[in-house]
Amino acid sequence: MTGLQRAGRWIGDHLVMAAGLLVLVYMFVPIAVVMLMSFNDNSKSRNVYAFRDFTWSNWAHPCRPDGMCDAVVRSIEIGLLATLVATLLGTLAAFALVRHDFVGRSVANTVIFLPMASPEIVMGSSLLALFVAGGFGGQLGFVTIFIAHVMFCLSFVIVTVKARLSGLDGNLEQAAMDLYASEWTTFWRVTFPLVFPGIAAAALLSFSLSFDDFIITNLNAGQTVTFPMFVWGVAQRGIPMQVNVVGTVMFLISLFLVLTNMLVTRKKAAV
Amino acid sequence: MSLAADRASEARSLRLTALTKEFTTFTAVRSLDLEVPAGSFFALLGPSGCGKTTTLRMVAGLEVPTSGTIHLGDDEITYEKPYRRPVNTVFQNYALFPHLDIHENVAFGLRRRKVKDVDQQVKEMLALVELESQASKKPPQMSGGQQQRVALARALINRPEVLLLDEPLGALDLKLRRSMQIELKRIQTEVGLTFVHVTHDQEEAMTMADTIAVMNGGVIEQMGSPAELYENPRTTFVANFLGQSNLIAGSVAAVDADVVRVDMHGTQVSIPIDRSHTRSGDGWVGIRPEKVLIAPAGEPIDAPGNHMTGGIITDVSFVGVSTQYLVMMPWGQELMSFEQNTGRRAVLDKGTKVDVSWRPEFAFLLPSSQDVNAGVHEEV
């Protein structure tokens, strides 16, 4: 092989990876900008779309913008509650779909995909139509947001837990029963620990979907303001830099959780 | 180990009566009757789909029989939950709990039964299977052979009255399989428990088991010691599945007091009466390849007996310990003949004209109603 050929082959081998990394960079540029802007001092300028001076003050006083921290807290409350309920109901449903035969199972299997395949604007407006038709048009708020969030998180939970559950070797449960574990003990000692990573991933996904949702929430929120709605509201006037602080913190926490989950799983499965 | 002593006092036999399992589309096990004596190493041998694993799973309680009963001594356990019977299983792919380390895997059964002194027992058991140093590893970190031994330890530690082994060596390579066979046999002798072993590997069954039941199509074809089954098969399936057989068409000419005389393509051969499984009409004369002796035409064969001439060697395979010949007989059938390479005579060449002979007491006779090819290609 000549040097030229060898060089050509090296480039060929690495070109794809280089292109892939460029795409990843594209995905991270906005996040880098969010992080950078969290240190932006825009007190001397009305232009919020350019970096002026470095400051710690956004991090020191994250709650300065009116209503922002209330919105964050509300989003966290809704997120936790919706995650709890969606994870619980979704996990039960995943068990039903994988482990039990019942009339309507194939219909159920199809229906759970639909919320993931429907545009949010349609789901949001449908739900609003239902609430208005049911006479709750004037009572939109925390409860209606919670209902909506559980609804769209459910599918993701079911699909995630189902995947984990159907990958589970059924022999393991039989082995446990063979080794004197009752159905109940088998579930808690074998099934649950093995499915848990799937449930944890589903919960994490639910929380971030709920915390981040805008389109469906906005239609069904009434006067209640979640963090994305706060951002939407201030976006027209010029956003306070503290919004970037929240964005950065969220990113770092989730990255930490995901990486921890990954490392723990890898350590467990280490060969 | 004190396992043997503990168990001996309460050893009970396992008895299956008219056991049947029907699935929606087929019947896996048909009215099976079987008694496994306490302390024996029993093998259920058969091709895949013969119902052997289903039988095992019914004994374990993982499958509910359609009808029939399962008794352990005088107790009926047919419908007992798997966790309430003194029976443990070594699963085909071991089914080790991936989230527990080796120590906890082995301790699992004891902990469920709230036994005291678990750690000490686990240590002893891991010593028995020579894995003491691996106690804190997780199953995926171990080799196939090690996982197999953990699975064995995990079941054995519960001192079950019956230990079920479902193709326990199937996932291991040939060499490891051979050494594990000897190991398993040693452990069984040491602990003195009843082992019921399911396999499709006839060599494995013969190496380890005291008694083999050959299963086919949901029923037991024949049951007995390995030598009994091999030397005196009662069906063409057993003759072909357990080792290899030459089956030659013939018809019964006369029945004497102790032999049956069979006309076989013009030669009359005699077969001991206790090895003749038909007394009239057409039949298959069976003879194992290593019992078939050959010599160049006209030369004496040192085992007097049924003698046939006019064979021609059509294939020679030298396999080290022996040479395997195919001999075309005048009636157009190729017979197999395996000869030990003792060095007494040079290997014969292809095309050599040979005479063929075997001692009458090695032959057997099967009814012609049975399929001559049953069990031939079903080994794996």
Next chain:
Amino acid sequence: MRRGRFTGYWLMAPAALWLALFFVIPFYSLLATSLFDPEGSVLTGYDVDYRFANFVDALDQFWEPLFRSLWYAAVATAICLVLGYVLAYAIAFKGGRWRNFLLVLVIAPFFTSFLVRTLSWKLILADDGFVVDTLQFLHLLGEDGRLLATPVAVIAGLVYNFLPFMVLPLYASLEKIDTRLVEAASDLYASPTRGFLKVTLPLSKPGVVAGTLLTFIPAAGDYINASLLGSPNQRMVGNVIQNLFTSTGDYATAGALSVILMAIIVAMVMVYIRTAGTEELV
């Protein structure tokens, strides 16, 4: 383990009930809403009077944002497919032991608020920002040309926001491909390009189908990118529906428009799946 004949029903019931009440039934409410007499209001109440004219009105008034939505979503999906394929391919076949870490990086942007990330595009594409300056320097953009408030910005935002939805299913199906098949192709005289076109690409089809659907559908209904990065000239159907519901209070037209959007998407998806010849989604 399948013991207890009714266990399946009990386990499924809560989730099924929730989805029936708040996902399936709302579609009926939406249909009913789309047939309202538009004279009503939230305060006085509406009557369903099977006003099919609502659909005609909605199409007549808003065919342009509707068409624009589908067009932008299609372009964004095509770009996502190219970028997503490159990334998924790189991770699946060249990622080695970094695979999982790279995958985490793909999902990571999900965890920063959608809105906050979209707003940061506003900064990146700003009139005096680095990107615009560079393009002007290269004469790819006129002296007073801009990116914000153009279709380019809206589509770039859509591509950015929905790219992970493309990468994940593509990765899932690429990862399943046995690399020996590609080696076999090259052993059988296929050039790398032909090997890719004849082996890898067809085998990754389920991922391509799932990825394009998961990108196209939310992109067609999105209005955040159009609002934050575009101008009224880039208004999408989502903007219209949202406005009609929350500001104008014209529920009938909004409902009709939602039904039309859903119907178009369902029709397109069905045609697409049939042509692509695959039944498995995700």
